[in-house]
Amino acid sequence: MYSTVVTCWALILVGVLSQQPPSSTASALDYEYFKAKVQPIFLNKRPGHARCVSCHSDATPFRLQPLQKGSTTWNEEESLKNFEAAKRMVVPGSLKSPLLAHPLLQAAGGDFFHSGGKHFNSQDDPEWQAMKAWVLGKTGVE
Numbered sequence: 001m002y003s004t005v006v007t008c009w010a011l012i013l014v015g016v017l018s019q020q021p022p023s024s025t026a027s028a029l030d031y032e033y034f035k036a037k038v039q040p041i042f043l044n045k046r047p048g049h050a051r052c053v054s055c056h057s058d059a060t061p062f063r064l065q066p067l068q069k070g071s072t073t074w075n076e077e078e079s080l081k082n083f084e085a086a087k088r089m090v091v092p093g094s095l096k097s098p099l100l101a102h103p104l105l106q107a108a109g110g111d112f113f114h115s116g117g118k119h120f121n122s123q124d125d126p127e128w129q130a131m132k133a134w135v136l137g138k139t140g141v142e
């Protein structure tokens with residue numbers, strides 16, 4: 001009887017622990033790769049759409065740093081803040097991360113609606129691919 005109870009608890013414990021993501025994934029999002037390949041996407045103009053930064057430096061939960069007057073990109077301090085903001089939109093390793101799913105067309109695997117429009121029509125889009133690689137843990141800049 002005793003051993004059955006112990007086994008039972010052991011199984012529950014294993015069940016609970018195995019649902020936790022491995023702690024190493026929490027640090028898997030690389031800053032250098034983000035700065036070089038992902039952050040510029042937020043500045044790029046796509047036909048028929050406003051730039052991500054136009055809407056996402058104000059009022060939305062995904063909050064990028066506003067561009068300083070006369071500046072066409074972000075400095076190091078601002079980039080680090082953008083990195084933190086973008087990280088909050090990502091579950092490392094998950095293609096369901098809002099950063100990936102929100103601007104992607106639903107028919108291509110994105111989610112239902114983004115007020116900012118569907119900027120990427122396919123998962124083959126090079127910009128979307130760059131964001132995906134970051135979410136999947138790509139590091140450095142080649």
Ligand code: HEC
Binds near residue numbers: 050051102116
């Ligand atoms: C025209 C304005 C606009 C543009 C351009 C835009 N967005 Fe958004 N986005 C919004 C608004 C408003 C929301 C909140 C409502 C919603 O989820 O649709 C949002 C939501 C999001 C969210 C979920 C977190 C949040 O802040 O609610 C993510 C992630 C996101 N956008 C990413 C992007 C990316 C990446 C781009 C560029 C490829 C982009 N957006 C372009 C307006 C915009």
